Amino acid sequence: MATGSRAQFVDVTRQVYAELAKRGVKNGMCYVYVPHTTAGITINENADPDVVADILSTLERLVPADGSYRHSEGNSDAHMKAAMMGFSQMIPIIDGKLALGTWQGIYFCEFDGPRRRKMLVGIAGE
């Protein structure tokens, strides 16, 4: 997947559902894993895009990109923000569907883009 800016949440709920559809599991667990250190994965509101904007701006206020860091690549903030959101999420599968709440979407969290990124989706169950 290609991200488009330095910091951006990409709604990947549809891609995760597409993996589930391929596997046809009725009851089990879905795992989403990000094999990066400056990008993470979270779950949050999929209705009002202002929620995601507020999360991004709060992360930037707490961990500013231009803060004082030792790591010379200039992306220490991105490593920290990714760790705060996490590198994996798991969502139960019930009756063939992700047990996401009404307002929940799955978001890939880019903090050092734009870049090409990967995401691994695992499905376990029957």
Add this chain to the structure above:
Amino acid sequence: MATGSRAQFVDVTRQVYAELAKRGVKNGMCYVYVPHTTAGITINENADPDVVADILSTLERLVPADGSYRHSEGNSDAHMKAAMMGFSQMIPIIDGKLALGTWQGIYFCEFDGPRRRKMLVGIAGE
């Protein structure tokens, strides 16, 4: 479950154990999932309630409810706090018991209550 105030940690360790007892799994994994976007789930000390109070007050200091946000519902802080705690926890099951440490309890994290809330408990193993 019903929460009683805007921000509150509810110890749900007993409810998770009750689900495990129903299933009788000896070795495996227990998953707790929160299908909300303004509530999360975490693990922390179950002995001194001041620990939970300190976590709540630290979250409020870092992400104040009355901060400046775009989302018009007035609960952007709750979305961020929930993302910081996480929407799922997993605990190994060993010899029929949750492998919680001596001081660990499982806490449902309400950040936009009081409300009716749900929690999903999954058990995998043999």
Add this chain to the structure above:
Amino acid sequence: MATGSRAQFVDVTRQVYAELAKRGVKNGMCYVYVPHTTAGITINENADPDVVADILSTLERLVPADGSYRHSEGNSDAHMKAAMMGFSQMIPIIDGKLALGTWQGIYFCEFDGPRRRKMLVGIAGE
């Protein structure tokens, strides 16, 4: 495992791999769980140690050890920092290997050391 200072990230990738080698699973999921409340587990860059130093100093800036807390043991910051990093990580197993990204290492996060600590590694799959 013994940690050596109050706050320290210990690279445990090798130990997790050693558990995987014992079990010989080809495809599945690896779970790492920390049964403590003042230590956590995360994933981050394994190349430049400055990244880990920056994460530790950012956590200390956000949640200072000498801040104002109610809990009388003087380690409330450690409880909060551990909750921010998380108490478990899961990593997919593909073709007998952990699907860690090129720069990813698994870090045990000590926040109230030095101490003796435990970590549980679970492997599921075939």
